[in-house]
Each structure stands twice: as structure tokens, then as C-alpha cells.
Amino acid sequence: DTAVSQTPKYLVTQMGNDKSIKCEQNLGHDTMYWYKQDSKKFLKIMFSYNNKELIINETVPNRFSPKSPDKAHLNLHINSLELGDSAVYFCASSQRHENEQFFGPGTRLTVL
Amino acid sequence: GQQLNQSPQSMFIQEGEDVSMNCTSSSIFNTWLWYKQDPGEGPVLLIALYKAGELTSNGRLTAQFGITRKDSFLNISASIPSDVGIYFCAANFGNEKLTFGTGTRLTIIP
Numbered sequence: 001d002t003a004v005s006q007t008p009k010y011l012v013t014q015m016g017n018d019k020s021i022k023c024e025q026n027l028g029h030d031t032m033y034w035y036k037q038d039s040k041k042f043l044k045i046m047f048s049y050n051n052k053e054l055i056i057n058e059t060v061p062n063r064f065s066p067k068s069p070d071k072a073h074l075n076l077h078i079n080s081l082e083l084g085d086s087a088v089y090f091c092a093s094s095q096r097h098e099n100e101q102f103f104g105p106g107t108r109l110t111v112l
Numbered sequence: 113g114q115q116l117n118q119s120p121q122s123m124f125i126q127e128g129e130d131v132s133m134n135c136t137s138s139s140i141f142n143t144w145l146w147y148k149q150d151p152g153e154g155p156v157l158l159i160a161l162y163k164a165g166e167l168t169s170n171g172r173l174t175a176q177f178g179i180t181r182k183d184s185f186l187n188i189s190a191s192i193p194s195d196v197g198i199y200f201c202a203a204n205f206g207n208e209k210l211t212f213g214t215g216t217r218l219t220i221i222p
Binding site for chain 2: 004031033040041042043044045048050055056090092094096097099100101102103104105106
């Protein structure tokens with residue numbers, strides 16, 4: 001009965017590779033998010049989707065492409081991975097216009 | 113952009129002590145939230161505050177939305193070992209974009 005789930009939990013890959021992280025929520029929310037947490041634990045929003053429509057797009061390299069097949073899923077695809085992409089990526093969800101966001105367990109990405 | 117300054121950065125306390133941390137900003141916000149993150153996990157929502165001056169409790173936790181709408185504090189009474197973790201404030205100005213504080217790492221000394 002996990003509310004927000006992400007796969008994989010850990011991802012280790014070489015520079016230049018392309019990888020995807022998947023997120024699913026069963027809370028019935030209509031808005032989903034991707035956050036990046038750096039080594040200093042700073043959390044920064046990357047993207048937000050509402051009912052499959054992009055509503056927040058922070059200054060993120062266009063190597064990062066979110067995709068939302070339906071309102072319960074938001075995947076993150078990263079092309080041409082770089083060392084600086086190493087971080088923990090969190091998916092979150094909420095009901096639009098409600099401020100309480102619920103987070104997944106995170107995906108630790110390590111680029112070698 | 114908007115930034116939330118959270119203090120202290122870290123705290124070392126003994127079990128049973130009370131804890132206080134705060135978050136300040138140069139900008140006004142409509143909502144303040146407090147999250148806790150355990151190692152290897154995602155942030156978990158503890159308390160949400162929606163009105164200036166609001167004081168809300170959740171068990172041993174109490175949080176307040178500052179009257180100026182530019183700050184918030186979180187108190188934990190009678191700390192226990194499971195309180196260990198990183199506490200984040202977060203704030204929002206009426207859209208979906210949450211801005212997070214820099215975090216307060218709480219350690220309990222045996």
C-alpha cells in the first residue's frame with residue numbers, strides 16, 4: 001500500500017549513458033513532481049505535471065525529460081549522463097492547489 | 113530566487129531535551145510546511161501551517177507560522193531516539209512550487 005513509489009532505488013551508470021527513473025502514486029493526486037537532492041541535502045524542484053501537463057519547469061538541462069503517461073505516473077529520462085547528475089532524485093505528488101506534497105523514497109543516482 | 117534560511121544547521125542533544133529550530137525568509141509565503149527525512153528515505157510531512165500566527169501541534173511537535181509570514185519555527189518536546197534525522201522547512205506562495213530550507217540535522221547523544 002505504498003503511496004508514492006519509485007524504481008529503481010539505486011542506479012549506478014557510466015557517463016554518457018541514458019537512464020530512466022519511474023514514479024507511481026496511488027493517492028489519487030493529480031499533480032506530480034521531480035526534485036533533486038544534492039550531496040549537501042539541498043532539495044530543489046525540477047519539474048511538475050498536472051494531469052499530464054507540464055506546469056513547472058525549472059532551469060534544468062534539456063537532457064532531462066519528464067514524461068507523464070497518466071496522472072498516476074511521472075517518469076524521468078536522462079540523456080547523456082554527466083558526473084554532476086549524481087544525486088538523489090525524489091518524486092512527489094499532491095492535489096493541485098493543495099500545498100501538502102508527499103514524497104517517494106528516492107532514487108540514488110551515481111554516475112561514474 | 114526565494115531562499116529559506118534554516119537554523120541551526122545541526123543540533124546535538126541528549127534524549128529528553130526539547131528542541132527548537134526555525135526558518136526565515138526575506139519573502140512572504142502563504143503556507144509553511146515542516147518535513148522530516150530519515151537516512152535513505154524521502155521527506156515525510158510533519159505539520160502544515162496555512163495562516164499567519166497559526167500554532168499547530170502534532171504529538172510532541174509544535175510549529176508556528178510567523179505573524180510576518182516570513183518565518184516559522186518547529187519545537188520538539190522531550191526528544192526520543194527516533195527523532196534523529198534531518199528536518200526541513202518548506203514554504204509556498206499559492207502555487208505548486210515548494211521552496212525548501214537548508215535543513216537541520218538532529219543528533220541525539222547517548
